[in-house]
Amino acid sequence: MDIKIEQLTTEQTKPVPTEFQFGRTFSNRMYTCHYDPDKGWYDPKIGPYRPLVLDPATSVFHYSQEIFEGLKAYKRPDGHINLFRPWENAARFNRSAERMSMKTVDAEEHVQAIASLVELEHEWIPSGDGTSLYIRPAMIATDPFLGVAASKTYLHYIIVGPVGNYYAEGMAPVGVLISDDYRRAVRGGTGAAKTGGNYSASLIASEKAKEKGYTQVLWLDAIHGKFVEEVGTMNIMFVYEGEKIVTPKLTGSILPGVTRDSLLTLAPDLGYEVSEEEIEVDQMLADVKSGKITEVFGCGTAVVVSPVGWFGYRGENVDVNHRKMGPISQHLYDALTDIQFGRAKDPYGWTMKIEV
Numbered sequence: 001m002d003i004k005i006e007q008l009t010t011e012q013t014k015p016v017p018t019e020f021q022f023g024r025t026f027s028n029r030m031y032t033c034h035y036d037p038d039k040g041w042y043d044p045k046i047g048p049y050r051p052l053v054l055d056p057a058t059s060v061f062h063y064s065q066e067i068f069e070g071l072k073a074y075k076r077p078d079g080h081i082n083l084f085r086p087w088e089n090a091a092r093f094n095r096s097a098e099r100m101s102m103k104t105v106d107a108e109e110h111v112q113a114i115a116s117l118v119e120l121e122h123e124w125i126p127s128g129d130g131t132s133l134y135i136r137p138a139m140i141a142t143d144p145f146l147g148v149a150a151s152k153t154y155l156h157y158i159i160v161g162p163v164g165n166y167y168a169e170g171m172a173p174v175g176v177l178i179s180d181d182y183r184r185a186v187r188g189g190t191g192a193a194k195t196g197g198n199y200s201a202s203l204i205a206s207e208k209a210k211e212k213g214y215t216q217v218l219w220l221d222a223i224h225g226k227f228v229e230e231v232g233t234m235n236i237m238f239v240y241e242g243e244k245i246v247t248p249k250l251t252g253s254i255l256p257g258v259t260r261d262s263l264l265t266l267a268p269d270l271g272y273e274v275s276e277e278e279i280e281v282d283q284m285l286a287d288v289k290s291g292k293i294t295e296v297f298g299c300g301t302a303v304v305v306s307p308v309g310w311f312g313y314r315g316e317n318v319d320v321n322h323r324k325m326g327p328i329s330q331h332l333y334d335a336l337t338d339i340q341f342g343r344a345k346d347p348y349g350w351t352m353k354i355e356v
């Protein structure tokens with residue numbers, strides 16, 4: 001399908017701002033494409049960024065039949081642009097669509113839509129340290145119908161905006177509260193899909209954690225309340241004795257992160273052993289206290305690597321690595337961002353270069 005590119009009027013062309021905040025600043029254009037059972041996907045278009053006008057009965061507002069993705073475009077030292085593993089995000093988008101009984105998209109066309117939008121909006125890609133263009137593909141159910149059933153019509157859209165650091169703390173290690181009261185996801189549920197309900201259901205736990213002075217919540221499995229799953233909206237990794245990196249194995253309730261997968265591939269080439277295991281929370285805390293676990297970090301697109309400085313669990317705080325970022329977290333952060341930004345060779349074929 002050819003994407004129609006609409007011309008923007010002068011009014012629709014805002015200048016690129018010098019200051020921006022994660023998730024609040026968006027560029028001038030967006031991609032949209034519609035689905036209905038007769039036409040299939042139709043009318044793919046890049047036009048002005050604009051509000052969506054939807055009937056109040058639209059099913060996404062009531063039953064949350066929606067999915068999204070998050071990836072980034074990076075300014076390379078040669079002035080061109082890198083997308084990082086957009087094919088993985090497209091594949092996950094379609095897995096999420098299937099889980100939520102939505103229509104899948106043509107993965108190649110989806111990546112092409114991202115590339116075209118990023119190319120048109122390349123002036124919005126900031127070049128400051130750690131900055132990039134965040135790309136948010138989404139799909140929503142658009143039937144104006146209150147019956148609880150899979151929608152027949154959908155809107156697929158993509159918006160982009162410049163971002164710096166996700167956390168106000170930057171790369172400083174953060175406090176993480178281990179939640180005993182709330183669970184994020186359960187096997188058989190939707191934890192492995194990127195769908196809004198997972199996030200709205202998690203808000204109460206993160207708000208309560210913030211009230212207690214923590215930045216993130218560590219999620220335990222919903223069946224036993226004992227195995228470590230994720231931290232906030234990131235996967236989690238533990239460094240044992242300064243050489244082995246262990247992350248919870250994918251059980252169906254954990255989101256399979258692209259960053260997680262990239263680090264599991266990259267780390268052995270940097271000389272570290274990696275392993276995917278069940279990690280029991282009491283043993284993990286004992287290993288942090290004894291110094292067997294030397295570093296802990298969350299990993300995801302928004303932050304890349306975010307060190308955990310301390311855990312709060314049942315009234316006790318346990319410090320990790322004296323609340324400092326460790327050398328392996330830093331090594332992995334540097335190695336991965338060097339590939340993402342095109343400062344280092346990409347032997348894995350992860351980057352898609354867009355010439356501008």
Ligand SMILES: Cc1ncc(COP(=O)(O)O)c(C=O)c1O
Nearest residue numbers: 233234235255257258259300301
């Ligand atoms: C719940 C959850 N876990 C993990 C991740 C990390 O995934 P990725 O590395 O693909 O950004 C994300 C963010 O996308 C997430 O929302």
